[in-house]
Amino acid sequence: MIAPAHPLLSVERLSVAFGGLQAVSNVSLEVPSGAIISLIGPNGAGKTTLFNCVTGFVAASSGRVCWEGTPVGGLRPERAASLGMARTFQNLRLFGSMTCAQNVRIGTHRLENEGLLGAVLGGLAWRGRRERMERIVLEAMAFVGLEGEADRPATSLPYGLQRRLEIARALASAPRLLLLDEPAAGMNPSEKRDLAGLVRRIRDRGVTVLLIEHDMPVVMDLSERIYVLDHGELICEGAPAAVRSDPRVVEAYLGKA
Amino acid sequence: MTARNAAIRAAGWGGATGLLALPMGGMAVALWTACSAASWCVLASVLGAVPSPKRMLASAVPEHWRLTGSRIVGSRRAGTFAWFAAAIGACVLPALLGRAETNLAADVLLYIILALGLNVTVGEAGLFDLGYVAFYAVGAYAYAILSREGDAIVAWLGCASPSAEGMLTALRAQGIGFWAALPVAGLVAAAVAALVGLPVLRLRGDYLAIAMLGFQQIVQRFLENEGALTGGPSGIDAPRPAFGSFTFRTRSDHYYLRLAVVAILILLLRRILSSRIGRAWRAIRDDELAARSMGIDVRRARMLAFMIGAFCAGVAGVLFAAKQNRITPSSFGWQESIIVLSMVILGGRRSLAGVILGAALLTVLPEALREVLRGALREGFEDYRMLIYGALLVCMMALRPQGLAGRREACG
Known part of the structure; x- marks a missing residue:
């Protein structure tokens, strides 16, 4: 197999500043297609800010983000979604007034192009497309293990399942890159194992995964490559085994001896 | 539920x-x-x-x-x-x-159209629009001007271009006609909404409300002062609609005409609300950031809601002008915006039935109170009807802040 010429996503010397605070400084990373890449680091290291920048929620102060080798400037969230990025949020952001299935249905928004005229005129094509979309919704829910919960109010799910629902919503948009922000937070060990299995199955479906996670066993188990951030700077990158034994990483997490 | x-x-x-x-x-x-x-x-x-x-x-x-x-x-x-x-x-x-009641019923239908439109803007998209009546005025005047005043348009534009001249001559001879004007005036109102919306929809909440209040003032002053086009403060004539040899004259003629428009509008709105567009509005209300990350273009969705609202107002304007025969700028004061907004809020945002109920109640109540209060305690007691009307509004909002048929946004 010939390796693609460009990584799916690459971040080049990216910096994000909020006023005087340098949240991310001069970070470069590459996410090759079909990989599971992790971003770790202590609290406040700038991981989520980097995520927000890649998905267009905050603007970079310098550096750039490239999608398949092409720089995407002035990125906005809806543009990131149309490129094929989907994300979950550290603090769940489900649509509170909707059922589980309705939440996932919003994920299919970008797959449709129905405008005002289509909505008003309707017709047979419309019915066929609706059925196709609803099949995608059910399939995504079954994939994360939420079959049978379609009509349940989303916020009535237990916390762990709400995280899975958010993943299902992201998957329903048929993304090429899935960005997961601390998906294992607040889960017990067996839920974490299930989640790791789910992430692996997502990758096996051909969706590239970029993961922020605190839980070391999960990260070490899943990742092909790990990037370590501390105080907004990249302090280490490499394969799990190398990162684990790197003295700078140990120092960042445990403090200097 | x-x-x-x-x-x-x-x-x-x-x-x-x-x-x-x-x-x-x-x-x-x-x-x-x-x-x-x-x-x-x-x-x-x-x-x-x-x-x-x-x-x-x-x-x-x-x-x-x-x-x-x-x-x-x-x-x-x-x-x-x-x-x-x-x-x-x-x-x-x-x-x-009877005659008077049919007239009132026709008014109710007009307000239902206005309220259904404003419900999209305020209820679905959360845009606090206090200048809504401006689009109503645009629709009414668009009908009147396109029907009669081809000469005036030529004179006003001062255009010498032969093609425009030719087009307007044809228009002058025929007028655009009521049935074409109905959608066209709606589209004109929507186009005006798009132009105003570009700068104004960057604002949110109370700021937007004030900006739209300003826009309503601009439109009303324009209608009063641009006499060559609009007839100024004394107004402009609008023709009666006709269908073949049948002319809509009586109150019940207009009632049925409006009823047909209401029915079509409800069908269209129900479709839109259950479509991708309606889902996007709901997602934005629930969580704007999550909606954007799912690829929903928030600015576009808001603009669309703003324009759909304006379209309804424009259509209502045509129906208003067609029944009044003569429209003046004084019919389009900011008070009208407040009344329509009250109908939407009191009836219940985001519920078509609620909005209809609100429009019916607020239109009928002052008249009903006049009848009920006539000679109730002493002679001339019906003069107090607006006082009681106001008190009833206060009570209703205090007892049911989500509106009569309003939904609190929760599923289940």
Whole structure:
């Protein structure tokens, strides 16, 4: 197999500043297609800010983000979604007034192009497309293990399942890159194992995964490559085994001896 | 919420409205209130209280249809029948009413169109629009100007271009005609909304409200002062609509004309609300950031809601002008915006039935109070009707802040 010429996503010397605070400084990373890449680091290291920048929620102060080798400037969230990025949020952001299935249905928004005229005129094509979309919704829910919960109010799910629902919503948009922000937070060990299995199955479906996670066993188990951030700077990158034994990483997490 | 709950609630409102109407002495006005509000409620209660059709439907539809829940399958069927019943009730109404009441009923229908439009802007997209009546004015004047004043347009534009001249000569000879003007004036209002919306929709909440209030003032001053085009403060004539050799003259003619427009509008709005666009509005209300990350273009969705609202107002303007025959800028004061906004809020945002109820109630109530209060305590007591009207509004909002049929945004 010939390796693609460009990584799916690459971040080049990216910096994000909020006023005087340098949240991310001069970070470069590459996410090759079909990989599971992790971003770790202590609290406040700038991981989520980097995520927000890649998905267009905050603007970079310098550096750039490239999608398949092409720089995407002035990125906005809806543009990131149309490129094929989907994300979950550290603090769940489900649509509170909707059922589980309705939440996932919003994920299919970008797959449709129905405008005002289509909505008003309707017709047979419309019915066929609706059925196709609803099949995608059910399939995504079954994939994360939420079959049978379609009509349940989303916020009535237990916390762990709400995280899975958010993943299902992201998957329903048929993304090429899935960005997961601390998906294992607040889960017990067996839920974490299930989640790791789910992430692996997502990758096996051909969706590239970029993961922020605190839980070391999960990260070490899943990742092909790990990037370590501390105080907004990249302090280490490499394969799990190398990162684990790197003295700078140990120092960042445990403090200097 | 189950279909049964919805039905019980609907029946409650139907009953309450009926009870309210009874002491009014069987007046035609009371009949109108009761008919318009209760007919759909009663049928909903009958259909919704029977659990078996719902279950039958749920088992009959394929798995993927049940995504949104058997709840919705059941109540939507009941809802369709209720709308149907309301339509029949509205069709026979003028036969039961006198001249003045038919006139009032026609006003109710006009306000229903306005309120349905503003509900999209305020209720669905959360855009606090206090200058809504400006689009109403644009629609009314667009009809009047396009129908009669081809000369005036030429003179006003001062255009010498032969093609435009030729086009306008044809227009002058014929006028655009009512049936073409109905959608065209709506589109003109929507186009104006797009132009205003570009700068104004960057604002949110109270800032937007003030900006739109300013826009309404600009439009009204323009109509008053640009006499060559608009006829100035004394107004402009608008022709009666005609269909072949039939001319819409009487109050009930206009009533049925408006009723048809209301019916079409409700059908269109129901489609839009259950489409991708309606889902996007709902997602934005729930969580704007999550909606954007799912690829929803928030600015575009808001602009669309703003334009759909303006379109409805423009259509209402044409219907208003067609019945009045002469329109003046004074009909389009900011007070009208407040009244329509009250209808939407009091009836219940995001509920088509609620908005309709709100429009009917707020239009009928001042007239009904006049009848009820006539000679009630002493001679001339009906002069206090607006005071009582205001007090009733305060009470209703205090007791039901989400509106009469309003939904708190929660599922289940």
